[in-house]
Amino acid sequence: xxxxxxxxGTAAIAAAESIRARDGRGEIVMIADExxxxxxxxxxSYYLLGKTDAERMKYRADDFYSxxxxxxxxxxxxxxxxxxxxxxxxxxGERIGxxxxxxxxxxxxxxxxxxxxxxxxxxxxxxxxxxxxALEKELSPEKRxxxxxxxxxxxxxxxxxxxxVASVSVIDMADRILPSVLDAYGAGIVQxxxxxxxxxxxxxxxxTFEKDRAYLKSGKQVAFDVLVVAVGVRPNxxxxxxxxxxxxxxxxxxxxxxTTLQDVYAAGDCTESYDVTAGSNKxxxxxxxxxxxxxxxxxxxxxxxxxxxxxVPMNAIGFFGSHILTAGSYVGETYEEKSERTYKKLFYAxxxxxxxILVNMPERAGIYTSLLRNAVPLTEVDFEALKREPGxxxxxxxxxxxxxxxxxxxxxxxx
Amino acid sequence: xxxxxxxxxxxxxxHLCEYECAFANSGLTDMVKALKGKVIHPKIRxxxxxxxxxxxNCRHCSDPICVHSCIAGALxxxxxxxxxxxxxxxxxxxxxxxxxxxxxIMPAADGHVAQKxxxxxxxxxxxPNCVKYCLNNAIVYxxxx
Numbered sequence: 001x002x003x004x005x006x007x008x009g010t011a012a013i014a015a016a017e018s019i020r021a022r023d024g025r026g027e028i029v030m031i032a033d034e035x036x037x038x039x040x041x042x043x044x045s046y047y048l049l050g051k052t053d054a055e056r057m058k059y060r061a062d063d064f065y066s067x068x069x070x071x072x073x074x075x076x077x078x079x080x081x082x083x084x085x086x087x088x089x090x091x092x093g094e095r096i097g098x099x100x101x102x103x104x105x106x107x108x109x110x111x112x113x114x115x116x117x118x119x120x121x122x123x124x125x126x127x128x129x130x131x132x133x134a135l136e137k138e139l140s141p142e143k144r145x146x147x148x149x150x151x152x153x154x155x156x157x158x159x160x161x162x163x164x165v166a167s168v169s170v171i172d173m174a175d176r177i178l179p180s181v182l183d184a185y186g187a188g189i190v191q192x193x194x195x196x197x198x199x200x201x202x203x204x205x206x207x208t209f210e211k212d213r214a215y216l217k218s219g220k221q222v223a224f225d226v227l228v229v230a231v232g233v234r235p236n237x238x239x240x241x242x243x244x245x246x247x248x249x250x251x252x253x254x255x256x257x258x259t260t261l262q263d264v265y266a267a268g269d270c271t272e273s274y275d276v277t278a279g280s281n282k283x284x285x286x287x288x289x290x291x292x293x294x295x296x297x298x299x300x301x302x303x304x305x306x307x308x309x310x311x312v313p314m315n316a317i318g319f320f321g322s323h324i325l326t327a328g329s330y331v332g333e334t335y336e337e338k339s340e341r342t343y344k345k346l347f348y349a350x351x352x353x354x355x356x357i358l359v360n361m362p363e364r365a366g367i368y369t370s371l372l373r374n375a376v377p378l379t380e381v382d383f384e385a386l387k388r389e390p391g392x393x394x395x396x397x398x399x400x401x402x403x404x405x406x407x408x409x410x411x412x413x414x415x
Numbered sequence: 416x417x418x419x420x421x422x423x424x425x426x427x428x429x430h431l432c433e434y435e436c437a438f439a440n441s442g443l444t445d446m447v448k449a450l451k452g453k454v455i456h457p458k459i460r461x462x463x464x465x466x467x468x469x470x471x472n473c474r475h476c477s478d479p480i481c482v483h484s485c486i487a488g489a490l491x492x493x494x495x496x497x498x499x500x501x502x503x504x505x506x507x508x509x510x511x512x513x514x515x516x517x518x519x520i521m522p523a524a525d526g527h528v529a530q531k532x533x534x535x536x537x538x539x540x541x542x543p544n545c546v547k548y549c550l551n552n553a554i555v556y557x558x559x560x
Contacts, residue, residue, distance in 0.1 A: 318508055366511075390518055392517065
């Protein structure tokens with residue numbers, strides 16, 4: 001059996017590990033355009049912050065590929081999928097045959113049309129280690145940086161560079177920072193913290209760029225030396241789409257990560273997931289989700305029977321010592337606790353916990369995540385107690401007997 | 416593997432396990448120096464109800480969601496089943512805190528990394544110090560699976 005994996009990120013690594021757990025002999029080939037040993041993508045901001053380095057960023061040990069008998073074709077780009085011949089074509093024309101194929105092609109930065117952007121010579125994205133290295137070369141104490149996009153990527157970039165440059169400005173069309181994960185109150189707490197390090201221009205956008213100046217729609221001007229565009233990402237679906245596989249916004253798969261093409265699987269940021277808290281398909285470009293999908297795909301590629309059925313959005317983001325943990329969907333009734341620096345908001349509907357926002361109160365948040373991922377009926381727990389404080393006391397004695405006292409024959413499992 | 420199991424009917428809620436945990440991980444040999452007047456950050460925590468008390472620490476799950484979710488590759492499961500954390504690699508993002516269904520992984524005292532129970536194989540005790548000093552066998556360390 002020959003397994004080919006396109007990608008070298010979280011989903012790809014998880015799939016390779018799952019394949020090897022079931023099939024010690026099959027051939028595994030990993031193809032990726034990035035030339036690096038696998039690394040934790042979200043670590044690039046921590047790299048600029050000085051909290052990690054190239055060595056510690058490695059997502060797996062140096063001998064990962066050799067230990068697992070994986071042939072690596074890094075620095076090579078897959079440009080075509082031929083599902084009839086079961087071959088992948090590389091940019092240099094080489095053709096690689098497969099019995100089972102995984103597309104873990106990730107996503108790429110989205111570049112919206114912005115007038116005059118071509119006049120800006122020092123402009124960057126913030127997705128890859130190469131992006132971080134290129135941006136790092138431009139950082140110095142006199143530089144002014146403009147970041148377009150106050151989402152997760154833009155603000156993690158802000159954190160990474162704030163102490164290495166003269167000033168940072170951030171522009172976003174939304175009325176608040178982190179609009180996809182925070183409501184107004186939560187965003188306010190975080191924004192007040194970040195305003196010590198950056199100037200924000202919200203409900204605003206760039207009308208036109210000159211070489212080192214942005215003219216905003218509001219009439220304001222922002223002078224800068226370095227521009228970072230972080231307005232969003234787009235899934236890399238082209239290989240599958242051009243081969244005739246089903247794609248919506250992301251690659252469509254069943255709950256075993258099978259695409260509509262025979263023996264072709266997909267996992268990670270290039271795919272859509274069924275968000276159990278929303279009851280609809282979404283692109284969940286999040287590292288844990290990529291791992292869950294990749295592991296599921298790998299198991300099935302090697303002849304197993306895995307199903308990934310409890311995808312949910314979830315984010316853990318920190319800025320300068322503040323911690324924001326969120327998960328699920330912001331629908332239904334709510335429970336709130338507010339203070340100057342902390343915020344808890346729980347969302348519940350149909351007798352289930354649907355989502356939560358926790359700002360600077362991370363303690364035991366996973367108990368909430370577990371409730372919503374597993375769609376636990378709130379009648380089974382003391383939800384009034386859980387609202388105030390996540391704890392196992394609010395669960396039944398039999399749940400605790402199984403989970404803590406080993407009452408279940410299977411021993412401790414995560415769910 | 417050997418795991419810590421809870422007998423909640425025997426737990427008095429004395430919280431001694433929390434102090435023994437903090438002591439074991441303090442790197443000090445004098446308990447008074449290690450703990451007196453200090454705010455402790457144990458890796459085990461006792462939940463107290465009106466009648467019920469019990470201790471919770473890492474279950475060393477056979478399918479550990481914290482390991483799967485770690486963005487840095489800092490959490491891993493050894494061949495012995497122990498879920499360990501490499502604090503050199505951890506960047507303190509708290510994704511593990513976001514996913515642990517037991518609330519058994521938490522920010523470390525300095526706030527920069529996460530911490531979790533490693534069954535005292537990462538300190539001089541070698542075996543769980545919380546279990547060793549539990550007066551009532553409300554937590555035990557046993558091979559059951």
